[in-house]
Amino acid sequence: MYLFNTITSYSSIAFSNTGKLYLLSAAYNKPATYEKRIIMKLVVVILNKTECLDNLLETLKSNNLHGATILDSKGMIQELFDNSNDYRIIGSLRSLFTPEHSENKTLLMVANDDEVEMISRVVNEATGGLDKPDTGILFTVPIDHLEGMSH
Numbered sequence: 001m002y003l004f005n006t007i008t009s010y011s012s013i014a015f016s017n018t019g020k021l022y023l024l025s026a027a028y029n030k031p032a033t034y035e036k037r038i039i040m041k042l043v044v045v046i047l048n049k050t051e052c053l054d055n056l057l058e059t060l061k062s063n064n065l066h067g068a069t070i071l072d073s074k075g076m077i078q079e080l081f082d083n084s085n086d087y088r089i090i091g092s093l094r095s096l097f098t099p100e101h102s103e104n105k106t107l108l109m110v111a112n113d114d115e116v117e118m119i120s121r122v123v124n125e126a127t128g129g130l131d132k133p134d135t136g137i138l139f140t141v142p143i144d145h146l147e148g149m150s151h
Contacts, residue, residue: 056126
């Protein structure tokens with residue numbers, strides 16, 4: 001969705017990429033000029049199925065989606081299992097029922113709002129589907145301020 005804010009304080013509208021125009025507030029018969037702002041998102045992928053990482057990165061690249069930052073990460077439960085005698089017994093039982101991942105990878109990507117659906121499709125394709133147990137999660141966070149990147 002593109003957001004158009006007036007430079008004057010007389011009106012404010014939002015124009016979606018589907019062509020719908022939303023009037024947020026207005027004073028009639030007042031001149032207005034508009035500034036186009038692209039809505040940006042931080043796409044966060046926490047990948048438990050780390051064996052899919054290389055394929056995921058290649059698939060993102062082949063779809064012209066660049067600029068991911070990759071971090072080593074570990075979930076809270078895994079950290080508790082590793083550092084507490086109380087949780088080690090439960091942790092050993094857990095490995096009988098679900099695959100154990102000692103670490104995961106977190107991907108951070110800054111993307112235009114209209115790229116999020118493609119990123120989600122690519123991530124699901126490369127991992128076999130985030131709906132499968134112990135694969136990972138994907139979510140977005142709105143970006144209010146961004147410096148140092150031309151997009």
